[in-house]
Amino acid sequence: MVRMTGLMTAAVALTLALGAPGVADAKDYLLGSQLPLSGNLARVGQGMSEGIAVAVDLANKQYAGKHTFKVTTIDDETSPAKGVAAVEKLIAQGVVALTGGYGSNIIGPASEAAQKAGMVYMTSGGVTPDLTGRGYKTFFRINNTEGYAKAMIGLLGDMQVKKVSVVYLNKEATSNLAKQVQADLTAKGVTVGMHEFDGATSDFKPLLNKVKLQDRPDAIAMVGYENDYVGVLRAAKVLKPDVKAVVGVWSLATAQMAKEFPDLMENVYGTSMLPYPVEFTQPEAIEFSKTYARLFNKEPDYLGQFGYVQTKLLIEAVLRADEAGTLDKGGLADELRKTDAQTLIGRVTFDEKGDNPNFSHRMGQHQQGKVVLVWPPEAANGKMNFPARPW
Amino acid sequence: MLSLTLQALFSGVLAGGYYAMVAVGLALVFGTMRIINLAHGELVLLAAYVAYAAESQYGLNPVMAIPFALVIVGASAALVYALLSRIDQDREINSLILTFGLGIILTNAVLMIWAADIHSTTAPWFQESVVVADTLFAMRSEVVFFVGGLVLMAGVHGWLNHSWQGRAVRALSSNRNAAKLMGVNPRRTEILSFLVAALLATFAGIAIYTGKTIFPSLGHVMTVKAFIITVLAGMGSIPGVLIGAVMIGCIESLTVTYVSASLQELAGMILFLVVLFVMPSGLFGGRKAIAR
Numbered sequence: 001m002v003r004m005t006g007l008m009t010a011a012v013a014l015t016l017a018l019g020a021p022g023v024a025d026a027k028d029y030l031l032g033s034q035l036p037l038s039g040n041l042a043r044v045g046q047g048m049s050e051g052i053a054v055a056v057d058l059a060n061k062q063y064a065g066k067h068t069f070k071v072t073t074i075d076d077e078t079s080p081a082k083g084v085a086a087v088e089k090l091i092a093q094g095v096v097a098l099t100g101g102y103g104s105n106i107i108g109p110a111s112e113a114a115q116k117a118g119m120v121y122m123t124s125g126g127v128t129p130d131l132t133g134r135g136y137k138t139f140f141r142i143n144n145t146e147g148y149a150k151a152m153i154g155l156l157g158d159m160q161v162k163k164v165s166v167v168y169l170n171k172e173a174t175s176n177l178a179k180q181v182q183a184d185l186t187a188k189g190v191t192v193g194m195h196e197f198d199g200a201t202s203d204f205k206p207l208l209n210k211v212k213l214q215d216r217p218d219a220i221a222m223v224g225y226e227n228d229y230v231g232v233l234r235a236a237k238v239l240k241p242d243v244k245a246v247v248g249v250w251s252l253a254t255a256q257m258a259k260e261f262p263d264l265m266e267n268v269y270g271t272s273m274l275p276y277p278v279e280f281t282q283p284e285a286i287e288f289s290k291t292y293a294r295l296f297n298k299e300p301d302y303l304g305q306f307g308y309v310q311t312k313l314l315i316e317a318v319l320r321a322d323e324a325g326t327l328d329k330g331g332l333a334d335e336l337r338k339t340d341a342q343t344l345i346g347r348v349t350f351d352e353k354g355d356n357p358n359f360s361h362r363m364g365q366h367q368q369g370k371v372v373l374v375w376p377p378e379a380a381n382g383k384m385n386f387p388a389r390p391w
Numbered sequence: 392m393l394s395l396t397l398q399a400l401f402s403g404v405l406a407g408g409y410y411a412m413v414a415v416g417l418a419l420v421f422g423t424m425r426i427i428n429l430a431h432g433e434l435v436l437l438a439a440y441v442a443y444a445a446e447s448q449y450g451l452n453p454v455m456a457i458p459f460a461l462v463i464v465g466a467s468a469a470l471v472y473a474l475l476s477r478i479d480q481d482r483e484i485n486s487l488i489l490t491f492g493l494g495i496i497l498t499n500a501v502l503m504i505w506a507a508d509i510h511s512t513t514a515p516w517f518q519e520s521v522v523v524a525d526t527l528f529a530m531r532s533e534v535v536f537f538v539g540g541l542v543l544m545a546g547v548h549g550w551l552n553h554s555w556q557g558r559a560v561r562a563l564s565s566n567r568n569a570a571k572l573m574g575v576n577p578r579r580t581e582i583l584s585f586l587v588a589a590l591l592a593t594f595a596g597i598a599i600y601t602g603k604t605i606f607p608s609l610g611h612v613m614t615v616k617a618f619i620i621t622v623l624a625g626m627g628s629i630p631g632v633l634i635g636a637v638m639i640g641c642i643e644s645l646t647v648t649y650v651s652a653s654l655q656e657l658a659g660m661i662l663f664l665v666v667l668f669v670m671p672s673g674l675f676g677g678r679k680a681i682a683r
Contacts, residue, residue: 038499040608042507078608170653197652200612202603203406205528206647209398227509227604238520238528256508263515 031071032090033100039078045102051307054291059315083110091117099311104128104173111139120332122314124306128173132353138333140354142310147359148249149180151271155363155375161218165193165211168223178223204235212241222248233264237391244387253364253371254301265366267388272364273302275381276371285344309343394526399648401527407640408537411633412595414617416588418632422564423584429490432614433497438464438596439605440501443510453512453601461593468589472582502607509604517601536598623663625676
């Protein structure tokens with residue numbers, strides 16, 4: 001009996017020593033995130049940060065008892081220099097990869113610092129072609145200018161407008177997108193008027209007066225950020241140019257804008273992956289939405305969605321690389337290039353430059369306090385009001 | 392062409408009114424204490440956020456929030472003064488560092504309390520059109536607060552020139568020691584200047600909340616603009632501030648109309664540098680400018 005007990009004890013000890021399935025492989029993975037949590041881009045940085053937190057939370061749930069994931073976030077204060085410092089500090093802290101970054105002018109130098117250290121940098125906050133044009137092996141992003149331009153051009157094409165005035169912020173990402181929209185529209189025979197403005201512009205009436213009196217467009221296309229859209233729309237509401245539609249891009253067709261500026265947003269179009277109120281049908285999307293609501297007590301927006309997708313793909317690649325034993329040997333970038341996943345923003349693969357060639361956005365329209373998806377037709381959950389102005 | 396020019400000038404004058412409301416408070420404090428309050432823009436921002444809180448949480452019209460904003464901004468301004476008054480050495484440079492730091496603290500406090508989202512009034516009355524002669528367009532809030540701002544600035548100007556306390560402010564600005572010999576209490580006069588600046592900041596903050604969008608980093612932008620206008624006008628010259636602000640507003644607006652909206656800030660800076668090159672003390676400058 002004593003011998004039997006000894007054998008059993010030895011068997012249990014051996015099992016524990018060799019490890020129950022997965023226990024010996026259990027690891028803690030630390031991700032780094034450099035984001036603007038203060039300064040001009042604080043709002044969008046916070047949005048992406050929330051999506052990253054959801055991805056980490058769900059990964060911890062999925063791999064409970066096997067692996068744990070943590071994310072360390074450093075505020076770059078919307079400053080390129082501080083972005084670089086944040087990346088260097090995160091690398092020094094031993095993170096396995098970086099997820100985050102907002103603003104092409106900040107992501108550029110920050111991802112360069114990551115490249116020098118051989119650290120993977122994953123983002124959805126910088127869409128300018130210059131970022132992937134550098135050909136960095138460690139740089140990846142899930143969205144790009146082309147995807148936004150495709151959506152805007154597709155919608156304006158369906159509207160069959162002949163003259164468009166593009167009002168755009170003079171930052172790198174917004175200028176690139178505006179110029180791509182101009183080139184694509186011009187190629188389709190549309191007359192395009194280009195109007196650049198500075199981020200310090202708060203009174204858009206002189207600019208909109210030019211649009212009204214000189215361009216006389218069928219549609220106004222806005223490429224900027226939230227406060228720019230509000231300024232443009234308020235000026236347009238006062239001047240009342242004779243247009244058929246007002247179209248914008250990111251940060252416009254959102255629940256936040258519908259709630260904050262209901263009198264300005266009616267009939268305005270913007271890029272949007274999600275309708276509002278949010279309608280999710282896929283199990284993963286429902287789980288994402290529930291977790292987001294649990295963590296932040298609100299409905300998810302597109303920023304959270306992008307932050308979630310980029311981080312989820314990164315975590316999966318980290319695990320694959322670790323299983324292959326290449327995580328410490330620069331294998332993460334190779335694993336990410338093998339990614340071919342259906343995600344909340346559609347199919348994601350990465351080309352040799354780290355760009356996602358499948359990315360195409362959708363267009364939503366503010367309609368009576370809701371955001372209705374109206375383009376492409378296969379994703380639409382309602383009809384677009386056209387012609388229709390916000391005033 | 393004429394319509395574009397007239398609208399540009401009209402918009403420029405109205406924008407100048409906003410700029411002046413922010414800059415006059417800065418000029419007043421400088422005139423009294425020879426201190427550039429680099430937290431002044433953040434005090435304006437604080438007033439705007441108080442109006443936002445009053446509207447979003449209690450449904451108050453932003454104008455009705457003025458008394459609450461005035462109390463909070465006045466208390467904050469008094470706190471800034473209390474800290475400044477403890478500086479014994481190198482007052483000019485140390486006060487710059489202190490107020491710059493206080494500005495950062497205020498910005499981050501706003502960020503923590505109200506998050507980074509942009510906000511503006513939801514009361515549509517303020518955004519209704521005001522059309523003059525079918526050519527000049529403005530929002531109602533711009534016109535209302537431009538007129539209100541003019542009245543307030545005229546009141547401050549009158550107070551400085553015709554009241555005992557106003558004369559005390561001017562006397563302190565002119566010669567601190569002589570003013571003390573004449574029975575002026577410097578501390579009381581300085582804190583009074585801060586409170587009047589807080590009144591102007593409150594009014595400017597409400598104006599901005601009703602006509603523009605507010606976000607945490609806006610305070611710093613306003614401080615820089617106000618500083619440029621104050622220097623352009625001639626450090627401490629209150630009437631000059633209004634003229635300088637309108638000049639900046641008009642040159643920016645004309646640049647948007649005839650060159651590019653991207654260059655409007657550059658145009659303002661070129662005007663600023665040209666004026667300083669030709670008139671190093673600013674348009675209405677001079678050491679005793681506040682006495683005018």
